Amino acid sequence: MMNPNQAASQPAAPRQAKEWVQILAKYREPSTFRSVFELVVTILPFLALWALAWATLSYSWLLAVAIAMVNGLFLVRIFCIQHDCGHASFFKSRKVQDWIGRGLGVLTLTPYDVWRRTHSLHHAQHGNLDERGIGDVMTLTVEEYRSRSRWGRFLYRLYRHPLVLFVLGPSYLFLLQNRLPLGLMRAGWRFWASALGTNLALAVILGIMIWLAGPAPVLLIFLPTTVVAGTLGVWLFYVQHQFEETHWAQPPDWQLHHAALAGSSHYILPQPLRWLTANIGVHHVHHLYSRIPFYRLPEILRDHAELAQAQRLTLGESLRSVNLHLWDEKLGRLMSFREARTRYGTPGAA
Template identity: 45%
Template structure:
């Protein structure tokens, strides 16, 4: 059964059994994520006196746990981790401090992303900057260069996490309301207070040697996951009049089939097609929803190594309905010149 033959399905009824948080499951996820994270952080600090080659593997595992903490933060933003809105906000703010993400700001931008993902007329908030070929060619040269730099993997995955998590999220978005602004200030103060306290307790060098790789590795992983969730072969983008929420979820959000250990560290976010269909499903029910419904299994999975193909995608061609590389733009311009020349000759 393919996605194209599923127009009459009642999606809300199908997903409803999974869209209810289980308090005990949520508490257990906090325990099995936070406790090993703090233990590994301490172990990494302790190992500095032995060898940094022992410290680095410990920070790599801790970084994986920080990604899992971000998934808890992400669920809190959707109000899907606990039944209580207030509990989600409190835990979301705490995990937001740990992951350098202001809860209210990120929740707003991410909600817009869910409502507009794959919509060529409304994209641009909370997602990867993606232009069509025509949009790109209409830009002035300096902005084309900016887009090319933005889409360069070395910048997107190298400098990108540093800029996003350390700089961009420190400022309020334009038009933010008071509650959102205050939450951003609280997050900034919390980050500074924790960093300052640890620098005072163990020294700034030890703090950077431990927290530095944890931040960088988790940041790289986080940006990569967000990238591959919507930038893959067969992705979905449409103009507003043809755009469909269901198609944007099931065709425009990837099923990233990871090895079980990585699936655990990433909080099942690889089942992104289900998450976009209903963000109210807690991360710990996404796998079950997939396994119990043939309809979700009809989505073609992306594997770990095949996902690397996504690195070549830079721009959306509305005519071919495909993500293309920048080399295609060069061929596209050459074809247009040849067509003009043939037209002039005739």
């Protein structure tokens, strides 16, 4: 029989995901001063780099493009602040943060109300194999992939190719797809107003640029900034859920809180990148309690070592995750096309 001293020395059992929800609730209150500060120190450098790139155009268009590409990092941070506004975690007033989110959505080329709706569906359905398709990276199970026709398998492999997923895809998403409320065509006027209002504001801004200086600022500053930010943003979204030991399940085995914690990574980034990505790498905590402001996430990791050590994904590991393509329901992990072929044979083979 274990004596009391031995019992006290035993490590505590890991908390269940639902238990963390109550613990994390105390971190949800935003600070108005801190939120305004984070907004200012993000927007001002972004505008300053825009102005610097524009001023540089008359001397060196290559330098202007380089400055614009660096500014893509600040545009990622702007998107992360828009993201917090969409979760009602940035200011105490929902109306204030909604209008800030709509304004930032013009800079990020992302209609705020459309994105907020699709992203809320992503949070509500993440990890549910029966509810894939909105706000996520398309992921097939091994069985689904093998049951497709040769053409269907080719299209999926093309979709998961890094060039498509991280270069062509982001440009299509932010420059074209976001111009219409795709997926919400019949969901109401609000989403049309969000998309068309964002388009109108964007058209006015770009029109003024062209009127003042011709197409050069649009082609050499606006586009490089947007493409870099889009690529980095999609990469971040990818590694947040596409890692080997992520979590997918079918109802009734799927459980919202467990899927949020187990199916989201803790992306370990060096400090400059943590700041520029607004701590979005602490994604397992964010998915478990999305009402927490991004600037309070490090506080949680300091207070709770269990969460600090959970779901850790290093830069090197994240790069290797590009080779993970299919969810194996039997093994409960992602695997590559090659591993699936080795383990289960060539699809369509007799």
